Amino acid sequence: MRRRSLLMAGGAVAGSSLMPPRAHAEPEAVDVLLVLAVDVSRSVDEDEAKLQREGYRAAITDPRVIEAVQGGMLGAVAVTYMEWAGAEYQRxxxxWMKLSGTADAERWASALAEAPRASLSWTSISGAITFGMALLEQSPFEGMRKVIDISGDGVNNSGQPVEQARDAAVARGIVINGLPIMNDRPSFGRRPAVPLDQYFAESVIGGPGAFLVAADDFTSFGAAVRRKLIREIAGRPMPLQPA
Structure with a gap:
């Protein structure tokens, strides 16, 4: 019941190519279970939201990302895409969709292009991590690694402290990687006492091999997503550095 209500609340896009396997089937193994958790708080305007989505669509279908997918032990990953804002909103x-080649990636990108968009106040990175943990638990696939990929342009200002959510996820064997967007526009809520990439490094990412890739702004977001996906899928550690 919990799984069904969560998926309905999530507004998942219908389509046979995106439907998970039947509940009674044995979970199919993949190299990585990857939750893409994307900030849609009020500081992200319509143009920036489009740049984010186009960045993910372009990255997933990039030949270099597909090569990384096919180079894994099983040659496949499972990906789900969620959006988040304040503590009351995660969707x-x-x-979950299995990606093992170009055709899968293109179907995923098309579905994202057609999905509706919302924008709400506040920024709850902790809420995004907690919701991402639930999605991982309910995945119809079995992953050799479990990763939550957090992208956002602000600090946690809603819900429980982000460090608590991060530590709970890491305790379950989940890796949290980050993509801070170093936007110079005014943000809502409190400003970080340190640069956003440092904040992500200290308070958001966690787990073995966790890393972040900082995007200078929304226009450079697509390149940052591509680089980060390749590293996440390949499972190789990476130094902290800008896109």
Whole structure:
């Protein structure tokens, strides 16, 4: 019941290519279970939201990302896409989907292009992590690694402290990687006492091999996503550095 209500609340896009396997089937193994958790708080305007989505669509279909997917032990990953804002808002926009080649990636990108968008106040990175943990638990796939990928342009200002959510996820064997967007526009809520990439490094990312890739702004977001996906899928550690 919990799984069904969460998927319905998530507004998952319908389509046979995106539907998870039947509940009674044995979980299919993949190299990585990857939750893409994307900030849609009020500091992200319509143009920036489009740049984020186009960045993910372009990255997932990039030949270099597909090569990384196919180079894994099993040659496949499972991805779900969620959006988040304040503590009261997390939504699974696309259900779990197996990606093993170009055709899968293109279907995923098309579904994301058609999905509706919302924008709400406040920024709860902790809420995004907690919701991402639930999505991982309910995945119809079995992953050799479990990763939550947090992208956002502000600090946690809603819900429980982000460090608590991060530590709970890491305790369950989940890796949290980050993509801070170093936006110079005014943000809502409190400003970080340190640069946003430092904040992500100290308070958001965690787990073995966790890393972040900072995007200078929304226009450089797509390149940052591509680089980060390749590293996440390949499972190789990476130094902290800008896109």
């Amino acid at each position: 699974q926009l696309l259900p």
